Amino acid sequence: MSGRPEILFPLFGELTALEGIGPRTAQHLAQIEIDKPRDLLFLLPYSGIDRRRRESVLGADLPETLTVEVQIGVHRAPRARGGAYRIAAEDAGTGFQIVFFHARPEYLKKVLPEGERRIVSGKVEYFDGIAQMVHPEYILRPDKAAEIPEFEPVYPLTAGVTQKTMVRAVGSALARAPALAEWIDPAQKDRAHWPGWQEAMHKAHTPRSLKEISAGDPARERLAYDEFLAHQLTLALARARLQRAKGIISQATGDLQALVRAALPYAPTGAQKRAIEAIALDMARPVRMNRLLQGDVGAGKTLVAFMALLVAVEAGGQGVMMAPTEILARQHLAGLRPLAESAGVVLEILTGRDKGAERRAKLAALARGDIQILVGTHAVFQADVHFADLRLAIVDEQHRFGVRQRLELGKKGAGADVLVMTATPIPRSLALAQYGDMDVSVLDEKPPGRQPISTALVSTGRMDEVVAHLRRAVGEGKQCYWVCPLVEESESVDLAAAEDRFRHLRAELGEGIVGLVHGQMPPAEKDAAMAAFQDGQTQVLVATTVIEVGVDVPNATIMVIERAETFGLAQLHQLRGRVGRGSQASTCLLMYQAPLSEAGEKRLKVLRESEDGFRIAETDLEMRGAGDLIGTAQSGVPRFRIGDLENQASLMAIAQSDARKLLTDDPDLVSPRGRAARVLMWLMEQDQAIRLISVG
Incomplete structure (x- = not known):
């Protein structure tokens, strides 16, 4: 099927062909992303009037x-x-x-x-x-x-469009909605008592009561499921394509892993063992691995990642681990180096900083296979970087890697397995929407020896007490982060706030004790300030949120977050996770400016009561909605017109297993139901995915 099927043509024609829509009205409707009859069908009434x-x-x-x-x-x-x-x-x-x-x-x-x-x-x-x-x-x-009408639907409007115009236009679009062959699994459709597509559309637009406007109404639920199914088919096609590209069989011997385990001061958690096993099994299969490793702050992802890299080395190949920034790449290097030494494995780093002869030497060693594990930034994507035998690519999620980039990365090694790591606990519904093409391993246990972090709320009026508390802690040799508030308007205001706080604390605590790091510093200065804190030369680090990701200073036991109410829950949870990494008890002080809004108070209380990142993420999703939670613009999470990710997670899960099963039974979508699914993809404008189906 090379182009859009003819049966859908009437839904993809001009809006002005519909009753009551002239060129002016069409322009107004474009403001709410309605450009063709199909879009009107997916704009459902949100309320109704009993007449x-x-x-x-x-x-x-x-x-x-x-x-x-x-x-x-x-x-x-x-x-x-x-x-x-x-x-x-x-x-x-x-x-x-x-x-x-x-x-x-x-x-x-x-x-x-x-x-x-x-x-x-x-x-x-x-x-x-x-x-x-x-x-x-x-x-x-x-x-x-x-x-x-006995019950009149009420539509979302835009300036220049009345309810009457909308009702007429939708009626005219409905008249063009064809009867389409069924793409939903018949057993699923019967179980849920869903109507067919055309009937569901008519019912959703002609509700007879407020109850029929709720998301749980069978007609609406079916239309939400259609959106989820099209999305999951897209992900499943990307996954199938990735797996069709022949994988390499990387068979672990276990020798190197045993050396690392013997050198560890503690035993891996059950969750870590399960993840390592699942990864080793995936790598031993002839199809490419595409797995997501999800673990809360401090759940021990680094060890799992390193064991996976060792599987590649044990099988005679190479592995690469990519981080979003230079500072994190260096930190991964610091975390992995002792593990690599215990296994006798050659580990190197490649970042944008490597220039000239040094870079050429590293590239040559990589191409010969002398470097077994490479840690790097996206510099490893560059054209002149060649591996002798790349078996595994690990991506640290802060790239916000979309499906496309995951495919891109795989090109460096023809059949390289891919492992994506994320420290952001993602609620299940969003994980399914964003990473539905991947298999998921979750690290939901903390490694032994991790101390709980006590969290307290303090109003900014008690600043002097907080500084006094710091003075005592610094006297005892402890280290502390002080995170300055996020001022949205401009980076220069952020900067001023951080510099003021830095000067204030330096005056209170003494010269040479306080360091400063913010987003506008040249990278080398930033790294120097971070390094001074990591080595314990400075004891207090004043920072804007540049420190939220992955920075590891085991001796830092106090985290002060100023104006905590201006941060999102996930961000606060990430920041708090910077302390509590050593053997000492740690505290996190959330400083807020009174009076707190109801939502602000709820956010900070959830944080005070729980260290469970997944519970915190679920609350965040409830409070903020999906688009907001991950910044829809750059997250790769689709926007659904009818489906509601927050409240219909179980539908998304059914759609995922249904899409995978359909493609397993009918990889080229040529059966009657497969052909109907193709029509669904066109209807939902998943054109990119349609190109992934082998032409049939």
């Missing part, structure tokens, strides 16, 4: 939208220009007024003639003790009463 007939407005809980039959009485024109034009009306139980502003009397006398009966529908409210219906939405003769 069922009542005998009287008497006894109604005003203000409320009501529909009643009335006898029209006297018209009273306004005394002053622009005032209210009032018409008396009697229903079966009481009298009220119908009110118009900027009225045209001759027109109103024609549509609401004195002495005749009419059906009116509109919002009724009390004004000065009198019930009034201002500008009724419907005025009809009793014999035309059927023209008023």
